[in-house]
Amino acid sequence: MRNAYKVLAYIVAAEVAIQAMVMVWAIAGLVKWVDGGGVFDKSIMESGATPFTEVFGIIVHAINGTFVVPAIALVLLITSFFTKVRGAIKWAAIVFVLVVAQGQIGYLGHEFPFAGALHGLNALALFSAAFYTGRRIRTAASPVVEEQPEVQAATPV
Amino acid sequence: MVIHSQRPGSGVETRGRRMLRVVLPVLATVAIVVPLAWMWQASRMPAAYSVMEMGYLDYGGHGQDSGHSHHSEAARSVTELVAEPARPADVRVDLVTRQEILKIGGRSIAGFTVNGTSPGPEIRVRQGQLIEVHLRNESVAAGVALHWHGLDVPNAMDGVAGVTQDAVPIGARFTYRFVADRAGSFWYHSHQVSNPQVAGGLLGSLVVLPPSGIAEQVDVAALAHTYGGVRTINGKAGDLRVPAEPGRRMRIRITNTDNGPMQVWTSRSFRLLAVDGTEVNRPTQVSDRAVTLTAGARADIETQVPADGTAVRVQLSKATAVIVGPQSAEVPVPPQPGDELDLLSYGSPATLGFEPAQAGRRFDYLIGRRPGFVKGRPGMWWSINGHLYPNVPMFVVREGDVALVHIENRSSEVHPMHLHGHHMVVLARNGVAATGSPWWVDSLNVAAKESYDVAFVADNPGIWMDHCHNLKHAADGMVAHLMYEGFDTPYRIAGPADNRPE
Incomplete structure (x- = not known):
């Protein structure tokens, strides 16, 4: 269970990194497309078409943010109930709350663009929290994994 | 390797703690999973269902007088609501729908044609003429249905799959008959799987000229x-x-x-x-x-x-x-x-032909967005009066009523609201009364945080969609209906005809 918990926490952190990457990828594609004379407005946005490839960044961001990350955070929270480590539930809950807040702030950005800035800031908080949540768990296997290479390196050939 | 140290205390207490350690996580998991599973299960749609069974009835403050059921006894079928059956047509139009690859701007795009082109042929008629459209679906796999957007046709001719007709499968035909009772600019489009079919070009222009040109x-x-x-x-x-x-x-x-x-x-x-x-x-x-x-x-x-x-x-x-x-x-x-x-103050006032102040029905159409499940899918969904599809309101009127609708967009995105079969006149926006020409609409741009007060006369019996014309939003459940007391539909959403109006 600890392994699952640790992996899930790291996946949340990795997902935050992916979210940041695909969004900037999409914006870069948009800027390049507009630079080439393209018009991006509500009709194009809602047409379901992909006028430039990087639109997939927005689609991935939306699917990840709405479904995938909340689902992983929820499974992490449930896993934490069975992880007999002090603070595991607390940190899973912090991650979960930050994920929920991140989604709400993101949608709020549709109305108040400044919320988008907070969305970016909260992403850093979420990344840090998720990364720490994974890192603070010492699994039964990890000491072995950490020690073995050292032993091997120290052994003269 | 984990070494458990023996804690001091009696054996009973330790066993009790162990029990708690096992039971508490399970209970917490159940407390999270069961409500979610229940919400998911409740949002799943049956294999076939009537819009008459969806959601709840909203009588608009008028006394509820036709019983609790959406289906009233001895209700008339909407299939009876046709245009002057004995009158011969003035204009006959043959339309053939196909699924094919379109050549647009040098690109090949999967789409749909009407009589071999997209958009389909422009239909141009004179006010007062009875139009007869013979539709044949040659190759649109999901079936088609044609909606005459903006013309207040009789309900059976409204072209909404699963509400006013069954989708027309490949090889089948359907005849639409309606009188072009008002001059103006309109259009026709598919109302079966409308989001991809309209995006794919299953549409055309419909112009009604006044008798004098x-x-x-x-x-x-x-x-x-x-x-x-x-x-x-x-x-x-x-x-x-x-x-x-x-x-x-x-x-x-x-x-x-x-x-x-x-x-x-x-x-x-x-x-x-x-x-x-x-x-x-x-x-x-x-x-x-x-x-x-x-x-x-x-x-x-x-x-x-x-x-x-x-x-x-x-x-x-x-x-x-x-x-x-x-x-x-x-x-x-x-x-x-x-x-x-600003159309609220454009042009000059004129008589409306009815008195909004004497409205007998007052409805709210409050648009929001919240997390939940729709059709078994989790997500952030559009809500109508706080409810998610299919728990959407069925607005009930009686023929001759004047109805007021307060449309309020509490979400953060624009919604083009389209009421079938009727024209709505804008009375006020954000509480500011209209001062210009009567502003009649069938498709109203309700921007984020805007509210509109509109009125319409219930003069076209049947069962009508009242939905967002961002057809993606409609497909995601942003659809309510307006029904006249004493009418019922024999058609079903999904079912053997695979009716999917959105």
């Missing part, structure tokens, strides 16, 4: 549509050139067939002659203003070819324009105005 010398219908990201007018990428002599007056009938609002502006002053097929009363000249044309809406713009040999541009968004003037006459792209024409 129109005053303008140039009359052009311009359907703006985006095919796979390519902006077009009447199916051609780029600008539409219309040859005309200097000094000619023109009426450009613009239809926005996309899912989002579009701005329209011109290179010289213009008048907005009509909105959604209804003439504006005493429209004045406009300059430095753009007209916001919401999804599904139409605007008739009147302007004049300049006398100096140049052309006039009518911009349909920044991307495309109708250019009218002598052959090869040029005109620079006019800058997009920062302000939009």
Whole structure:
């Protein structure tokens, strides 16, 4: 269970990194497309078409943010109930709350663009929290994994 | 390796703690999973269902007088609601729908055609004529149904799969008969799997001329549509050139067939002659203003070819324009105005033909967005009066009623609201009363945080959709219905005909 918990926490952190990457990828594609004379407005946005490839960044961001990350955070929270480590539930809950807040702030950005800035800031908080949540768990296997290479390196050939 | 140290305490206490350690996580998990599973299960739709069984009845403050059931005893079927069955047709139109690859702006795009083209043929008739459209579906796999957007046709002819008819499968036919009872600019489009089918071009223009014709010398219908990201007018990428002599007056009938609002502006002053097929009363000249044309809406713009040999541009968004003037006459792209024409105060007041103050029904249509499950899918979904699909309101009226609807967009995105079978007149926006020409709409742009008070006369019995014309939103459940007491539909959503109106 600890392994699952640790992996899930790291996946949340990795997902935050992916979210940041695909969004900037999409914006870069948009800027390049507009630079080439393209018009991006509500009709194009809602047409379901992909006028430039990087639109997939927005689609991935939306699917990840709405479904995938909340689902992983929820499974992490449930896993934490069975992880007999002090603070595991607390940190899973912090991650979960930050994920929920991140989604709400993101949608709020549709109305108040400044919320988008907070969305970016909260992403850093979420990344840090998720990364720490994974890192603070010492699994039964990890000491072995950490020690073995050292032993091997120290052994003269 | 984990070493458990023996804690002090009695054996009973330790066993109790162990039990708790096992039970508490399970209980916490159950507390999270069970409500989610229940919500998921409750949102799943049966294999076939009637819109009459969906959601809850809203009598608009009027006493509930037809029992608790949506289905009243001895209800009339909407299939009876047809146009003058004994009258021969004045105009016969044959339409064949196909699923094929479209060539748009040098690109190949999977889409749909009507009589071999997209958009389909422009149907142009005179007011008062009885139109008979013979539809044959040749190859559209999901089936088709044609909706006459903006014309208040009899309910059985409204073309909504699963509500007023079954989707027409490949090889089958359906005949639409209706009287073009009002002059104006309209359009037709599929209302079966409407989001992909409309996006794929299963649509066309429908123009009804007044018996005496129109005053303008140039009359052009311009359907703006985006095919796979390519902006077009009447199916051609780029600008539409219309040859005309200097000094000619023109009426450009613009239809926005996309899912989002579009701005329209011109290179010289213009008048907005009509909105959604209804003439504006005493429209004045406009300059430095753009007209916001919401999804599904139409605007008739009147302007004049300049006398100096140049052309006039009518911009349909920044991307495309109708250019009218002598052959090869040029005109620079006019800058997009920062302000939009406010229809709340445009034109001059006139009588409405009914008294909104005497409304017997008052409905709320409050749009929100919240997390939940729709059709078994988790997500952030549009809500109507706080409810998610299918727990949407069924607004109930009786023939002859005057109804008021308070439409309020509490979400953060624009919604083009479309009521079938009726025209709504705008009474107020954000509480500010309308002072201009009667502003009649069938497709209303309700921006984020805006509210509208509209009124309509219940003069067209049946069961009607009242939905967002961002068809993606409709497919995600942003659909309510309006029903007249004493009517029922034999059609079902899904079921053997696989009716999927959105």
